[in-house]
Structures are given as C-alpha cells and as structure tokens.
Amino acid sequence: MQIAEIVERRSVSPRRLSEPGPTPAQLNAIIEAACAAPDHRRLRPWRFVLIRTEAREAFADLFEAAARETHGELNSDQVKRAREKAANGACLIAVIAEIRDNIRDVPPHEQWVSVGAAVQNILLAAKSFGFGSMLVSGDKVSTRALTEGFGLAPDELLLGFVAIGTISKQPGTAERPGAKEKLSYWPKDEKQGEMMKTTTKSVEDPCCVDERTGIGGLVPVNDAISRGLSVANEVDGTEVVELDEAIGRVLAEDLVAPFPMPPFDNSAMDGYVFRSEDLSGAGPWRLRVAGRVAAGDNANEAGGVGEGEAFRIFTGAGIPKGGDAVIMQEHVRHLGNFIELDKPVIPGNCIRRSGEDAVEGSLLLPKGSPIGAREIGAIASVGLPQIKVRRKVRIALFCTGSELRQPGESLAPGQIYNSNRFILMAALRQPWIELSDMGAVVDDPDELRDVLTRAAVSADMVVTTGGVSVGEEDHMVEQLRGAAGKIEVMKIAMKPGKPLSIGTLNDAVFVGLPGNPVAAFTTWKIIGSRIAEKMSGQGTNEVPVSQVEASESFTRRPGRQEFRPAKIVGLSPEGRPQVQLLDQSFSAKISLICKSDGFAVIPADCDRIASGDRLDFVRL
Ligand SMILES: Nc1nc2c(c(=O)[nH]1)N[C@H]1C(S)=C(S)[C@@H](COP(=O)(O)OP(=O)(O)OC[C@H]3O[C@@H](n4cnc5c(N)ncnc54)[C@H](O)[C@@H]3O)O[C@H]1N2
C-alpha cells in the first residue's frame, strides 16, 4: 500500500457502500490485517462479528429496539430511518472491544488504542481491495438491545460497526491539517533538529516594500499559490486517445473494474492443484496426477479434480472444478504418475482469488489521475484499447528582452543568449501541455501588448519571462493591464522570484516569470507548474518535499521564503541527507543550479540556520 492511498482514504457513508462487498477470502484477509494491529501484551482486546446478509431484517429489529431505548416511542419515520441504517453497507462488521482494568502496564486507554489500530487496519485493508469503508457508532452502541443482541460478556463493549462495500458515489476531497500544524520537535533548540526560527525580530527587509505601490509587505508564497490556483479553471474538453498515446495525459473519467480482477481463480505457482480435504488423517498422502492445466487453457474444460487426484498446474492457469488448493512443485515428491505430500495444505493455498485485486465495479483509477506506466497497465488490464483523457492545456510562451539572441546566433556587446526560452520549453514539454512557443519579444511596450493579446486568444495560460520588475524597461504588468488583463498577485515573499506576477488576460491565466533564469525556473517549478497542473485536471498537488539537514551554519536576511540551491554532501547519523547551501546570490547563476541537487526551503522569517537544522528539500 502506498502512502498516497493512506492519505487519500476517506470515510464513505454506508449508504454509498453497495454490493459487491468483500469475498470470504477478502474478508478473512481484512480480519487478519485487524489482528496485526499493535497490541501491548498480546491482549487482543477486540473481536469482530459479521452481520450475515440474510440476517439484516433481524438486525434491523435490533436497531429499531435500540432507537426506542434511546429516544422513547418512535413515529413511523423514525422507525424507517432506524431500520434503514441496518440495511446499509454491503458488508457490516460489529467491532467488540474487551477492555480490562488492572492489567499490568496496559491501562484501559492503551487497550482502546489497540482496538482503534485494529479498526484502522480494517479500513486500510478494505481500501487495498478497492472498497470504501466507514466506522459508524452513535449512542445506540451502548443500548441493552445491542448489548444483549450481540451477547456481550460483562467486560465487552460494542464500539460500533465497520461498513465495507463498493463505492457507488465518491466522496469529495478532505481538508486535513498538514504536518507543519501537527508536528513539532522537542526540545525546541535548533541544535536538536527543530526547524530553525527567527531569533531576532524580523528585520525590515528593504525588498518587502512594493516599489510600484509603495505598500509594504510581500505576498507569502502559499498565498500567492492559492490566489493563482483560484483564478485557474480546469480545461473542460476531453478526447479519446489510443492507449500507447495516453502516457502523461490526465484521465477524464473514473476507471472502474468491468469484471473481477483477476477474472477467475488461478494458480499463483507452478505445481499441483488438488482437494485439500484429501489430506486428512495422518500423512504422507499420495495423489494421482490425473490432468493438466496451463495458463491460457480453459479450466472448465479440463475436467474436475476427483477424490485422491491432483492436476498439474502452472502459474496463471485457472483452477479446475473440485480443486481448492495448490502446492508448489518443489514441495512434493514425484513418484511416476503420483505425487506425495508430507504436510496438510489449507484450502486456498497458492490460489489467487477472482476479484482479490479489484472486485467488479470497484474504482481502479479516479478521474484526474495522471496516467503513468502503472495506470496504463490498469487500463490495459481491463481490456480498453483507448481511453478518455482531458484535452491538453494550451500554453503560449514568450520571453522578453532586447538583449536576447538565439543560441547559434553571434552576440554583439550587451547581448546574451535566450536561455529562459529553452528552460521553459523543456519544463513545459509535458504530454498534457500543448505548447505554443512565441519566441522572444523586444522591450517595446506596443509590441509587448500586441503579443500578449495574440497569445491570449487561443491559450489557456500565457507564460512570459522578464519585464516584471521595476525598471523603465519592465513593461509587462503595465501592458497586461493595457490589454484589459488583471493582475492578481505581484511582489511575492519568495527568493528568487519576488517580481513573479500572476493574473488573467481574457479567459487565459497569465504567469509573468522573472527574467533571471534561475528565478524563472524556480518560480515555474514552485508556483506556475502547480497552476498549470490544476488546469489540466490533475488537482492541486503539492510540490513533493523531503527532509534534509543543513551541513553548516549561516545567517541570512529574513523576509522572503527562500528556495536555495543546495548540494547533498553526506548523511546524518539518522540517515537524513545533509546539504550544503550554495551561494546567497544565485538568481542569475545557471551553472550554480546545475551543481545543486535541489532547493533547500528556508522559511521567510528565518534569519539564521545552525548546522543540523532540518529543512524541507525540493529535489531537482
Ligand atoms: N530596483 C530593482 N531592481 C530589481 C528588482 C527590484 O526589486 N528592484 N528585482 C530584481 C529581481 S529579484 C529580479 S528576479 C529581476 C527580475 O527582473 P525582470 O523580470 O524585470 O527581468 P529583466 O529585467 O527583463 O531581466 C532580468 C535579468 O534576466 C536576464 N534575462 C531576461 N530574460 C532572459 C532570458 N530569456 N534568458 C536569459 N536571461 C534573461 C536579463 O538579461 C537580466 O539580467 O529584477 C531585479 N531587479
């Protein structure tokens, strides 16, 4: 199970947890996952009761009685609602906790933690099979009706019910606290690895004054991102592409398993399939090899495995009728046309059950998934030769500056090569982007306005570099406004990238990156690309960060969140990469960024970093 699956798991109301529910084999696996919960002194303070499908009416009687006990007499509506709750959820499991006082070292609260962990394992195991789930409780759980109905012992308590089933309607995304809100370090001394803090009051950074407006203060990076995302809409068109063209595109609709996966019970090993009940009494047991099934054979036509018989079977071959267990060929003795086994084998051994990867109708990929090799595999495995994807985001790109020349041309004094164009063309070369490269434009206001206007006619996003700062030759913001565009954010508390400007021009989003190449690269990576990703339908993904430690101490001027090129130089005793932060002044140094492994992220209010301080790190 991937971390993203754990983070994305959401409770789904039992009303939306339809058939099919888990198969008996899946249910067993789910309960085994529950029993793997951390459990001090092996008290196993839990047990689970599956409400049988055929007993749902009787179960509804219990819910109705429980409702009467808590609310007194019920009207017909209340009766209906109480009974309906007993019918919801394809699979319902009662969670019963046995919490004991006076257990040495394991106070009741710790036993409850263990029960909670078991429940969480159930929820995650259900998710791993592609099911939705939810723990439901409420005041009814402590009623006599349910206590007696489930025959609870004096030490036992009914915690609630876990509902599991196939999600018929996906829940929305959940707002959750980030690690920054819920994780702190002890002790707070930076030597111990606490993210460093400003030790002096935030020094007034001259850069914090907006030179255009004279208004002090810069927009924090996260606010700039939120404001940028808020003006960006997902493109609404879709198209159908061949599977081998789908890599890197964005899925336009949910991919649901049209049949159970795998579609039939099959062998996980090369070996022999037989009837597990034939290995009763004392071994060794001898079975006659009476048939053969290979992958690709129709197991239904292979005949049935009779008493005392085994069929030769190979990995991926369907299980023939009668057979319910497979043994690896390494674990048997071959005696002519017979095999001999020494140990009993449990039913289901080495058998991959139909639907154990995904039950029919379960969600394989939600719409908005970026399609990588894994996703292509999932689409292919359900037999689709084509897939519906979002249309590409149309991005128009141009660089500004009268000093710019194309690589290959000769340079006159004062001129430089247009590296931004190539940095951004490379960064924008994504399968979900349709790039319109508009080259370079001189620092001429009229020409700039004209190109901006033309770019916005058919683009969803216009990306430019240069001309967003404060000099007389910086015309971008003024010309955007002149072309009836609107600026949403400018002057960001970000280093590099303070002059990054975000706005709109007609229906297009405008992202004006700074001219300095490292600043253009960084602002695109940290802010611009996220806006484009949202427009592509992939949602608003955070830039992935890992944790590193500073290898040496230094001081800095606070005021802007800094994305400082850094190089990995070693590993801390705990195995965390140690990074050396490179030059303070780097926004135009392309060779410096080529030497770095990523950006160390220094919080805006930080004015010094001690060796060993932890920092977020954006890998390049
Ligand atoms: N008085 C101030 N000056 C500057 C400030 C400021 O706040 N007050 N901010 C500085 C910061 S920070 C940055 S970043 C730059 C951004 O300037 P612009 O976005 O207006 O960009 P330009 O002035 O056009 O160019 C800056 C720099 O980058 C070179 N450049 C531009 N385009 C390209 C390209 N396509 N390929 C390679 N190099 C390029 C250009 O030659 C300049 O050297 O402003 C600071 N100034």
Ligand code: MOO
């Ligand atoms: O912030 Mo600027 O982007 O230093 O070069």
